[in-house]
Amino acid sequence: MIRSNSLLLCALLLTMFQAAMCQVNLKSVDQVWDHYDRYKEPVITNRFFKHTEVLHLIQKHTTSRFIDAVQIGQSVKGRSINHLKLGTGKTKVLLWSQMHGDESTATMALFDLLNFLAADDEHNELRKLILGNLELNIVPMLNPDGAQQWKRRNDLEIDINRDARYLVTPEGRALMNLAKELKPEIGFNLHDQSTLYAAGPTSNTATLSFLAPAYDYPKSMNEVRKRATQLILTMNTALQTRVPGKIAKYDDAFDPRCFGDTFQGMGISTILIESGGYYVDPEKQYIRKINFYALLNAFESIAKKSYANQNLEDYQSIPENSRSLYDVLIRNVSISKEGIAFRTNLGIVRSQIKSPDFGSMSYNGRIEELGDVELTYGYDEIEASNLTFTPGNIKLMRKSEWEALSPQQELNLIREGYLFVKWTDGTSPAGPLNARLLNLTNKATNTIQSASIGQQAQFLLSRDGKPVYALLNGYVLDLTKNVEAVPNVFGY
Ligand SMILES: [Zn+2]
Known part of the structure; x- marks a missing residue:
């Protein structure tokens, strides 16, 4: 009797300990949120920065030897496309932003994340967890010619995100070659959408919309797509504390022209993130912070593999993106x-x-x-x-x-x-x-x-x-x- 009571007590203490540990870890990403201004890249003050600023920031991090940067291609107009690498972990993650030149919110957040990961302060434990378990591979501003003229398409007037099959664009080829060489487990395809999307038929803006793209027309589910969906659920849970009701999911009709759908089929668990609108944030500076927070939560979850606890059925409860x-x-x-x-x-x-x-x-x-x-x-x-x-x-x-x-x-x-x-x-x-x-x-x-x-x-x-x-x-x-x-x- 005594024995079973003490066993029970042990189990109870263990549960309490695990809950407390969980609390501590959860708190750490949220404490980073509180300290975000430390890491917000000051060179980028609005959405309209160009390739020159991106090169300047890459140089800042290579000079300090925080990242390795390699040119993996060049745009139609000869602007460099760069692959930044950091972290020594086993799980390879590929993130690329701004394949549409006028969609820069996530590029801003990526440089904020680099500043966070390069810093040395009370968040070192989280940094160690991420950089020790992940190898982050980042391609910021895949479409520098588009960014230069603040337009969606590249300078061949091709939409790079409809070029995953033909690979006519040098920018699309650079991304595909990198993905084939790295064979990452996880990919983040980072975009902006219209600010006129709502999260379901409500007045809530769709501040971020997610998609785990399908890899075939029947929209089948396999382990690769499942992991992407679970990561979305992880980010959604965290984001509901910051922008409650303002997270949506994108239509998952299969489109083989898109990189996300193609990568999913290549075995890369790919997540599309679309930055939308938020009341009184025309420069998307708050949404930039929301991106930072979402990705940091994802990195933590990938490092701990905690996304595996997410129940796929919960994806149904995320409202549809609706242009309303x-x-x-x-x-x-x-x-x-x-x-x-x-x-x-x-x-x-x-x-x-x-x-x-x-x-x-x-x-x-x-x-x-x-x-x-x-x-x-x-x-x-x-x-x-x-x-x-x-x-x-x-x-x-x-x-x-x-x-x-x-x-x-x-x-x-x-x-x-x-x-x-x-x-x-x-x-x-x-x-x-x-x-x-x-x-x-x-x-x-x-x-x-x-x-x-x-x-x-x-x-x-x-x-x-x-x-x-x-x-x-x-x-x-x-x-x-x-x-x-x-x-x-x-x-x-
Ligand atoms: Zn886009």
Whole structure:
């Protein structure tokens, strides 16, 4: 009796000890999260960095002998594609980012991770665990020509992620050759997706979406794909503490043109990570941190092989990626069109306009939907049941008067019903304005008289003839608030 009691006690103590150990380890990745600013690569401050910065950062880590870097190919325009290697472990992991040139969020996170792994502080135990068990093989910015012009495709105008079979692109060939040479157990295919995806039919942004790609048309499951799925479940569990409800899964239809699907078939457990949107994070700097956290959790789990405890059935509970968001959704607004007055909804989407040097972005907001909307949401939403769509007026003034207008004066003009300025002594330039509220026009009258699909989102919402909101190139300005609260409307 005593014996079995002590056995029971032993078992209980062991369980408690294991739980405590687990707690300690879990805490360590979360403590890194708290210290993230130490590791955030300061050279990269926004999404539009180029190959030059990437080379500079690679050099920083090779000079300190933290990584080995080897050129594995060059882009169509002769820019180097580099393979960075670190860690002495048995499990080979291959990560590549930015095969689509305008999808840079994970590249930022990869350099933050390198800084973390190269540092020497209280997180050394986690570093030792990762670098002792994993061999990390990283190809940052696989498509440097695309990054240079902030575009998806390479300079042959081929989508590298549809080139896994033909291997026409030098960038795709470099990746395939590396994968065949390394034969990694695990691969991470790192992308960005539209910020207009939601996690299921909800208003939650799909901040990260995952996929363990299929390797055949019937979407079969084998040990290789199972491991990828279990790693996704591991990251999902951790991420729910940071971005609850904002993780989705991508459609798993097989596409043999894609690298993820092809690698899965080659025996590499491949995980697609798509960085999407997050409220008030247009530069994706918070999503960068989320990527860092997701990958660090994955590395820890690979090192411990703890992902094997994940139950595949839980994958069903991750919501589907669903394109159901607008930048702005105006509900139940009264509009008048073709002599008919009615109430409807307006979905507004802001499209990106590249600066001439591809180093920044401004935005052009347009009406994309007009009519009944179901299970769709907006980053900004206006309940406009008691509001009426009202065209803005054009204020005439001299160029010097326009240049002297303060933000408060601009706001006052908008409250009076003006949305445009026309210079009386010259022609105003086309293109985006920086930090202005009013738009410039050279037209005598405002052509935006009612809501139309494809039309610029530059109008007022009025109550009893008084403007309450202004839509400025697709950005919402609440006219009851101070001008200090206004976002930088025409890009940055
Ligand atoms: Zn992509």
